[in-house]
Amino acid sequence: MTVPAARADRPVAFAWRRTLLRHVVVIGLSAALVYAFALVHGQWSPMHRWNRAFADASLAMLAITMSIGPVSRLWPFLLRIVAYRRETGVHATLLATVHTVVILGGWVEWDLARLFGLEIVPQTGEYVMFQHGFGLANVLGIAALAYALMLMLTSNDRSIRLLGSPVWKFLQNGAAVLWGLAVLHTGYFLFMHFLSFHRQTPEPNPLQWPFVTAVLSVLLLRAAAFLSTWSRKRNSAR
Template sequence: MKTLKRNLVVGLFSIIAVYLFFLSRSGWDPMHAWNRAFADVSLLLLLLTLVIGPLGKINRFFISYRPWRREMGIWSALTAIIHVYILFDGWFQWEPIRTIAGFDQATGQLFFDSGFTLANLLGLIGLVYVFLLTLISNNKSVKLLGKPAWDYVQQKSSILYILVVAHTAYFLFFYRIGNANWFQKPFLVFVIILFLIQWGVFFLTVLRNRAKARKALVNQD
């Protein structure tokens, strides 16, 4: 029941957030507005799953929210899949070549852009990765793989984060569609905050371990 409730809460949050993100781009072509809305919410949920763990090491208050990471990861995957579906249906028109070659909607011409190609390849690799992580985000997979192996795979979500950030950064700053994207500054803020928190936790852990080591030496004396 707890898992169901968490899914309902995160799902409701995701749906509302997607709609608000869509409304924030009322001047865009609807296809691109929906596409970006699902992509941004997917990224937001991924960031939340990655930040909860480090925050729990800073303050015990956040430890109680660790179980929510699984549901956030699942909904991050779902919104990412919908994001890709919208692109294939509305922009790529189910022609795989358009994922690695730019497409001018006005003229119908294909053109090669190395940045566009690389960004889309990173996005597709990330999609496969998030799909696999979602498939094993259940108790049966934990039993099948074993807890150490399952933890190892889940902890590699940092690879997914790098793929997603690189993919998103290109389309936010180097590939413009219509009006400027307001999500540029929030994106930078989120990335910097996560970076500072992760390294802050690293140094905090080092200091705590050194303090424990000194205390152990004092107790031995």
């Protein structure tokens, strides 16, 4: 029996609508986060305000992405949110990309040497290392963005077919590495960056403790999900 083409296309069209709806929801959440963080940094110059707003929104979306799996394991009735993990990861990467472009254009002014902590000495016209931590933190940030872009570009069904399920899962399971790089990069700018300047240290960033809370929450959720899964498998094996 031949299935009519129109009827066969219905599941595909329905899947596309659901994917589009998830993107719309995540875009709305991303925009709300950027706006909220821009308000938090309202006293800063426009460049730093939006630089940090997009960076903080990206980290928040990445924290959500890292939490979706553990949450669904601990509370199976929330299993539906797993479908959003792909979209939250994609938009976390897009937000990080905007953050990077703002940095390149507004802070280092497309002088890539400055991105790695180098500055020109007017007397000699040569680059010298001026901010060691700034350069190292940006290396971590670049590595995180490169890995995030790789995950984003392979976060689709076509890549699963092309790479094969085992290779694709191995690649995607490396998201913990991305999270670690992003945490180190962000932690430097929240706690250490201004300590290297010979001037009065500015007021602490109000997002320091929310950042610590988010990092610990992701760690505890993943640890709890691991222990819960291990306990269930151990009990079922008896």
